Amino acid sequence: MTITTRPGPARPAAPSAPDALRLPGAGELGIGRATAAPLRREGPAKLTGLALYADDLVFPGAWYGATIRSTEPHATLQGFDFDADFDWSRVIVVTAEDIPGDNVVSLISDDQPILVPVGGTIRHQAEPLALLAAADRETLREARHRIRPRTERLEPVFDPLTSDQIFASYAMDKGDVDAGLAAADVVIEATYRVGHQEQLYIENQAMIATPREDGGMTVVGSLQCPYYVHKALKRALALDSGRAVVIQAETGGGFGGKEEYPSLIAVHAALLARRVNRPVRMIYDRHEDLAATTKRHPAIIRHRTGATSDGTIVAQDVDLVLDGGAYSTLTPVVLSRAAIHAGGPYDVANVRIRARAVATNTPPNGAFRGFGAPQSEFAAEMQVARIADALGLSPLDLRRRNIYQLGGTTPTGQVLREGVAAEEVLVRAAEASEFERTRERTSRERAVRADDDHQQTARGIGLALAWHGAGFTGSGEARMGSMASLELTADGVVRVLIANTEMGQGTKTIFPQLVARELGLDIDDVEMAPQDTSIVPDSGPTVASRTAMVVGGLIVTAARKLKDHVEERTGLPFAMSYRDDAATWGATRIDERFTPYPGEPFDDATYTGDAYPAFGWAAAVAEVDVDLDTGEVAVRSVVAVDDVGRVIHEVMAEGQVEGGTLQAVGYATIEEIKLHDGRYLNDRLATYLIPTALDAPRIETILVEAPFSGVPHGAKGIGELPMDVGAPAVVAAIHDATGVWIDDLPASPERILAALDGHPPPGPPGISTLADPSADPGTDR
Amino acid sequence: MSYQVTVNGVDFEIQAPGMRRLLDVLREELGLTGTKEGCGEGECGACTVLLDGEVVDACLVPICQADGRDVRTVEGLASASADGPILSPLQDAFLHAGGAQCGICTPGMLVAGQAFIDTGAEATDAAIREAIAGNLCRCTGYTKIVEAIAMAAAEGLT
Numbered sequence: 001m002t003i004t005t006r007p008g009p010a011r012p013a014a015p016s017a018p019d020a021l022r023l024p025g026a027g028e029l030g031i032g033r034a035t036a037a038p039l040r041r042e043g044p045a046k047l048t049g050l051a052l053y054a055d056d057l058v059f060p061g062a063w064y065g066a067t068i069r070s071t072e073p074h075a076t077l078q079g080f081d082f083d084a085d086f087d088w089s090r091v092i093v094v095t096a097e098d099i100p101g102d103n104v105v106s107l108i109s110d111d112q113p114i115l116v117p118v119g120g121t122i123r124h125q126a127e128p129l130a131l132l133a134a135a136d137r138e139t140l141r142e143a144r145h146r147i148r149p150r151t152e153r154l155e156p157v158f159d160p161l162t163s164d165q166i167f168a169s170y171a172m173d174k175g176d177v178d179a180g181l182a183a184a185d186v187v188i189e190a191t192y193r194v195g196h197q198e199q200l201y202i203e204n205q206a207m208i209a210t211p212r213e214d215g216g217m218t219v220v221g222s223l224q225c226p227y228y229v230h231k232a233l234k235r236a237l238a239l240d241s242g243r244a245v246v247i248q249a250e251t252g253g254g255f256g257g258k259e260e261y262p263s264l265i266a267v268h269a270a271l272l273a274r275r276v277n278r279p280v281r282m283i284y285d286r287h288e289d290l291a292a293t294t295k296r297h298p299a300i301i302r303h304r305t306g307a308t309s310d311g312t313i314v315a316q317d318v319d320l321v322l323d324g325g326a327y328s329t330l331t332p333v334v335l336s337r338a339a340i341h342a343g344g345p346y347d348v349a350n351v352r353i354r355a356r357a358v359a360t361n362t363p364p365n366g367a368f369r370g371f372g373a374p375q376s377e378f379a380a381e382m383q384v385a386r387i388a389d390a391l392g393l394s395p396l397d398l399r400r401r402n403i404y405q406l407g408g409t410t411p412t413g414q415v416l417r418e419g420v421a422a423e424e425v426l427v428r429a430a431e432a433s434e435f436e437r438t439r440e441r442t443s444r445e446r447a448v449r450a451d452d453d454h455q456q457t458a459r460g461i462g463l464a465l466a467w468h469g470a471g472f473t474g475s476g477e478a479r480m481g482s483m484a485s486l487e488l489t490a491d492g493v494v495r496v497l498i499a500n501t502e503m504g505q506g507t508k509t510i511f512p513q514l515v516a517r518e519l520g521l522d523i524d525d526v527e528m529a530p531q532d533t534s535i536v537p538d539s540g541p542t543v544a545s546r547t548a549m550v551v552g553g554l555i556v557t558a559a560r561k562l563k564d565h566v567e568e569r570t571g572l573p574f575a576m577s578y579r580d581d582a583a584t585w586g587a588t589r590i591d592e593r594f595t596p597y598p599g600e601p602f603d604d605a606t607y608t609g610d611a612y613p614a615f616g617w618a619a620a621v622a623e624v625d626v627d628l629d630t631g632e633v634a635v636r637s638v639v640a641v642d643d644v645g646r647v648i649h650e651v652m653a654e655g656q657v658e659g660g661t662l663q664a665v666g667y668a669t670i671e672e673i674k675l676h677d678g679r680y681l682n683d684r685l686a687t688y689l690i691p692t693a694l695d696a697p698r699i700e701t702i703l704v705e706a707p708f709s710g711v712p713h714g715a716k717g718i719g720e721l722p723m724d725v726g727a728p729a730v731v732a733a734i735h736d737a738t739g740v741w742i743d744d745l746p747a748s749p750e751r752i753l754a755a756l757d758g759h760p761p762p763g764p765p766g767i768s769t770l771a772d773p774s775a776d777p778g779t780d781r
Numbered sequence: 782m783s784y785q786v787t788v789n790g791v792d793f794e795i796q797a798p799g800m801r802r803l804l805d806v807l808r809e810e811l812g813l814t815g816t817k818e819g820c821g822e823g824e825c826g827a828c829t830v831l832l833d834g835e836v837v838d839a840c841l842v843p844i845c846q847a848d849g850r851d852v853r854t855v856e857g858l859a860s861a862s863a864d865g866p867i868l869s870p871l872q873d874a875f876l877h878a879g880g881a882q883c884g885i886c887t888p889g890m891l892v893a894g895q896a897f898i899d900t901g902a903e904a905t906d907a908a909i910r911e912a913i914a915g916n917l918c919r920c921t922g923y924t925k926i927v928e929a930i931a932m933a934a935a936e937g938l939t
């Protein structure tokens with residue numbers, strides 16, 4: 001292919017690098033609202049199309065990689081049939097035998113293979129069995145159809161309630177549940193079922209591996225956690241730390257979906273690159289990404305809740321089952337968060353929580369914003385809504401009577417000593433949305449509608465409240481012992497060295513902002529080192545809303561130490577003297593390692609102690625229109641009130657709340673994966689729907705600050721909080737509009753119509769239908 | 782086959798099979814990687830470009846259909862200066878309003894937003910949402926994108 005360039009009417013804007021961009025000065029703005037906060041650091045590169053995501057990177061001579069996957073949910077792999085008519089010399093094939101290290105995707109348990117070995121067991125549809133690489137895409141595409149795994153089918157397990165393989169189980173008890181239930185005036189019992197949810201980052205998973213001259217491997221890609229990939233790469237390729245290098249490319253969204261799965265893709269690309277001895281590009285298309293990568297865990301949650309007639313909740317009995325899919329991935333930790341949050345933000349005297357996560361023959365489920373809490377808090381909030389309804393009390397008043405206050409004790413025995421903002425977020429959400437007044441109106445409308453069945457649309461309003469433990473659960477942070485560094489280089493540049501990634505949430509902007517504030521510098525005087533394991537220390541993964549809180553705390557502390565060092569040496573304020581200090585003394589680097597926050601250590605054996613260093617609190621009020629003929633729900637508006645400890649960057653914090661709220665609205669209304677024979681049926685973007693701008697409600701965000709004293713800057717994290725509270729608010733609003741309770745997510749038109757007609761709900765979400773044994777296994781693909 | 786395509790004001794003669802996607806020509810032959818691929822089937826809008834001023838998904842347009850026509854991509858939005866490109870009013874509004882988070886939908890969103898502004902239609906909330914309904918964003922909840930387009934449209938009136 002040749003390209004001839006002719007002089008055109010105008011020269012294109014073709015700058016060589018993003019940093020050549022001219023940022024507008026403050027005086028040139030004059031539009032929109034004034035913000036004191038700095039502009040997104042990598043914003044100009046993203047806005048001009050110059051930011052380089054993995055698939056934008058050019059590696060001369062790179063080959064293309066592909067994955068051969070299982071087409072059965074449970075089987076023994078007996079071997080591969082290679083089409084003898086195909087010229088296999090043009091293709092590299094990698095199987096489990098070619099793995100130099102352990103055939104394990106290193107995470108919590110060693111149960112997941114990188115590739116199923118011949119003689120081994122296939123445990124889910126789309127499981128990786130072999131890898132192919134070719135110099136061009138056409139050859140690769142053809143080769144994929146010329147290799148066929150030989151398998152012997154085994155009986156699959158799809159229903160989590162019948163699975164006898166348990167990944168993890170936890171129990172928590174507070175008070176005496178049976179006595180509490182016996183003393184209750186009303187006991188509400190219900191079972192909630194929630195299905196899968198896809199993260200649906202708009203950039204698909206992508207990794208490029210390049211062999212290094214030292215015999216190691218460099219992997220560049222779309223990822224959240226460079227050191228997770230680093231660990232997996234070292235183990236699979238039997239490399240020492242220095243010869244495995246992981247670099248984050250610009251990343252087009254993660255939401256948890258690029259927490260653990262990138263490790264598998266990186267290892268796949270590296271295994272091929274090692275054999276080809278060239279760079280190998282492993283870029284998923286949307287179909288493969290949807291079919292194979294992790295989703296939010298489906299759950300089945302049974303509640304019995306007792307309350308006295310004055311509206312005091314006296315007992316909560318919760319039984320929670322998570323479907324982990326075929327391998328454990330992060331499931332034990334997801335279950336832990338789901339279980340600890342299962343009662344919701346209410347101080348109830350008698351609580352019993354039983355939680356287990358089990359295996360099914362479906363693709364493994366993993367991390368997704370909220371990490372177990374959206375599932376369990378949906379159920380908890382629907383129970384509270386039902387209790388209010390049963391007692392004829394306002395959902396607002398009932399909550400106010402039962403929420404955690406300062407000094408409250410959680411089911412793990414954690415005493416809430418500070419930063420409890422449950423009441424504040426609740427009251428502010430109710431006020432901003434005129435909740436009580438609107439609710440009076442919608443209930444009048446509902447009464448009128450009962451006499452007039454010609455009305456097609458029903459309006460409703462719903463309220464929900466949530467809490468979200470900030471950072472890792474239990475002893476996770478202490479075990480990890482993250483390190484973050486701040487350096488004053490010999491050239492006089494202040495540089496932040498962390499492994500935490502930018503994926504849209506603002507890491508690259510807020511860290512310079514925090515450091516500049518401590519040191520009295522302009523934000524542009526603070527650099528971010530690239531997220532490259534050969535440069536930055538392991539400051540832990542970019543997950544659990546921990547980056548701003550935990551790593552931000554380390555960096556602020558490091559900045560204070562650096563400031564003290566320099567000012568002691570120079571006798572002058574840091575901003576006036578740091579360049580001279582560097583010229584005289586050379587580089588100064590502060591390595592700040594995590595030390596546990598004050599509080600009661602968490603005991604993993606008894607599930608008691610401080611489960612989290614702090615909690616964030618969120619309330620949401622949603623207004624919906626339900627079409628009574630079609631069952632369709634239009635979410636008109638959401639007022640979202642979130643306590644984030646301290647706001648670092650207002651625009652970005654609002655952006656987190658707005659984005660999380662819409663993901664929750666999607667979870668509540670339209671996002672569902674259907675499965676047949678353990679395979680995701682709607683594995684295309686034409687069939688897995690997420691909200692568009694037209695589906696999105698007007699979102700009003702109110703940020704509340706109840707700071708955490710364990711970190712110098714008070715932040716508690718923000719990313720996951722809004723995800724916990726949106727779905728129950730929407731489903732409560734559907735009840736307010738229609739008078740029917742929807743117990744399964746999403747509250748799809750089918751489920752709403754069935755409830756309106758008094759029919760049982762359509763098939764449970766998240767559970768696969770069985771293959772028809774008489775059907776030809778090839779026909780449904 | 783040989784095709785004449787004007788991209789961001791520059792004329793190119795492109796030798797390619799007629800069914801090669803405009804998206805691949807832009808990204809792989811012209812090195813204009815600002816236009817992204819999100820789904821390859823016209824659902825997400827990450828590859829939105831203007832073809833003779835019309836909003837299209839570059840993943841659905843074979844290069845033969847772009848022959849003799851004018852293509853505008855995200856790389857054509859900023860204006861050139863000696864110090865490097867200067868952000869357009871819409872890009873500037875996105876930067877200030879927080880309309881870009883992860884940035885992967887941003888190029889397509891900007892192109893769709895610019896096409897809307899160029900129609901001169903009144904920039905109501907509903908009209909803006911309609912204009913970007915073919916562009917999926919998973920980060921922002923769309924609030925700040927709509928705000929940014931409204932800001933830029935309002936600036937164009939003053």
